Amino acid sequence: MHIQLIDVLSQDGQVLHREIPLELDTVEAGAERFVLSAKSPVTVDITHMSGRVLHIEARCQVSALIPCGRCLEEVERAFSVSISREVDMKKMETEQGLDEYSLITGTELDVDRMIHNELLVQWPLRVLCREDCKGICSRCGTNLNYHNCDCEKQSLDPRMAAISDIFSKFKEE
Ligand SMILES: [Zn+2]
Ligand SMILES: [Zn+2]
Numbered sequence: 001m002h003i004q005l006i007d008v009l010s011q012d013g014q015v016l017h018r019e020i021p022l023e024l025d026t027v028e029a030g031a032e033r034f035v036l037s038a039k040s041p042v043t044v045d046i047t048h049m050s051g052r053v054l055h056i057e058a059r060c061q062v063s064a065l066i067p068c069g070r071c072l073e074e075v076e077r078a079f080s081v082s083i084s085r086e087v088d089m090k091k092m093e094t095e096q097g098l099d100e101y102s103l104i105t106g107t108e109l110d111v112d113r114m115i116h117n118e119l120l121v122q123w124p125l126r127v128l129c130r131e132d133c134k135g136i137c138s139r140c141g142t143n144l145n146y147h148n149c150d151c152e153k154q155s156l157d158p159r160m161a162a163i164s165d166i167f168s169k170f171k172e173e
Pocket of ligand 2: 151
């Protein structure tokens, strides 16, 4: 959702307080897209300091589903977003293309984009469903948190693997 800044820009000292829904449904981090499983409204406070300098504060809570780095099971991870920054609207007119300023087009602040950018800053490199997640077997794909498989035993003991190969050959014949 966008917030129109014309009123707050009309006079020094003007304050704008809004509580708006977050329209963002997914976060694009790296080459992947993650679904937001929960989100609070966004509280936005904007103060016109002076001379077209805005102080912007925004807060919201979101949760996202992120696959565990070992077993790929989705983990719900909560994020607390708290943004506090100043934007000089005069500079914005002359220094276009700066990342920060792409949040504002004309006199409209793109709140979803601002929240998305902040989530990217906080985005974890890797999430685990639990500290001791056993992951999935690289040979048969079994989730080792729930089931055991025999692959590891076989690869640990090459003689056992050789014997089981012989047995499986017998079965095939
Ligand atoms: Zn896991
Ligand atoms: Zn296995």
